[in-house]
Amino acid sequence: MKTLVFPSTPESVGLARLYRYDEWIVNRFMQYVPDVYTFLESLERDPPRYIRTNTLKIDSKKLKSKLLSKGFKLKETALEDVIAVEKALYSIGATTEYLLGYYYIQDLSSCFAVEALDIGKDQTVLDMASAPGGKTTFIAQKMENTGCLIAIEPNPKRVRSILYNIARCGVINTCVFTMDGRQVSNLNLKFDRVLLDAPCSGEGVIAKDNDRRTNHKPEDVEYCALIQRELIEAAIKVVKPGGLLVYSTCSFAPEENENIVNYLLDKFDIQIEPFQYGNDGLVNFGDFHFRQDLKNTKRFYPHLHKTLGFYIAKIRVNN
């Protein structure tokens, strides 16, 4: 399916020039992002930094007091274990506390995706696109290191980063398969929870990389949407009846988000469950008209939620 591109207008041309994007990108944002001017302006600033306490090793109170004594300025967030770092005297990726695995540097939006999984102890969980392991290690901590967590990643180089993070965070309940998520049924396992944090065009972090403002192409979105469809179909087939699949991306593109979940709704006996954070998913985008339940999926915008761009769908497989 083709990525929607809209006829340019003087406003879209002007905004694109002002913020140094290709026009088609800004034009699409104008179709669905609330308060697009504030949105584009917020992308110009460094995104807030967050760390997630690794409660397998330390509790948040102790970690905060350690970091405060080192001159950090911290702020609470909507999630108990996630802390916003407003000021750090040294790189937050090189402190002794980091090396000891007391925290993981992770955007708040990523943590919401794990929150949506309703993880409990002793479950069987699949993380289907897992490197570098940010969500894997968060899931493991929510499982309190019990049960069985399977992490999949096809890229051997990226597998190394998962292994590092698993080791650093003291995770004992996880095994890693270097394989393509589309082949997951070969494992012959069914899961209580599946996370598909899908490979995506990365529009949600596009502003971080100046080059991408002009070399991001509609075909990137099409290419990713194709893989996402295949991955989500493979994912839903390994969820136990009554189990949950969380689909997430760090893209704003409806073709990679609502349209993928809409496709799944048409094909499988599933329900989209509500989730308390974020803005409602889209039900209209250009010529696309999605099912009303897509409102239950959630969009995260930097200017509204102080996160990177992100999308989350919480999908229940009916019994």
Add this chain to the structure above:
Amino acid sequence: MFRKACRQELTILRRAFNKWGVFDFFVEKTILIKEEYHKDTEVYLLSSGLELIILSRQPNYAGLKVGELKKNFLPSMEGADLIARVSKNFPHIIVNEIAERLILYGRSVLGQSIVGGTENLNENEIILLLNRNREPIGVGRTKFSGKYLFQIDIVTVTTLIDAGHYLRNEGQ
């Protein structure tokens, strides 16, 4: 290839866990051995829910590597972390802040930076390197025994592995 430990390996492990003060901790735990051609035998700790899947499906990686089995058991950094959390009595030294930073860059320990630790350590003993908060920042081997560990301007403990090694080796 992951497999269960054989009787001989279990004997070495039990003795080692006793030495490190983690015998009771490991009694109820699931341990597997990973053996690969041309590599040291590795010891993994895992949740009980994982054991069957690992043995039947042989994933590339699983659980937490707590150490290596040679003639004796050598704790990995993750094993050291576990020991420091669980054990009340294990061979160690405590180092000052300057040495802490240096150890995290892979450097060995000069005598003057040792500010405390187990008394009467032997020469060639494997020990944990702790910072002043008693957090494990490395595993080392003593080059001297007892009071000779405090000799000034001499490396008295060799750092074998440290908590910064992954970061330094990232991408390699």
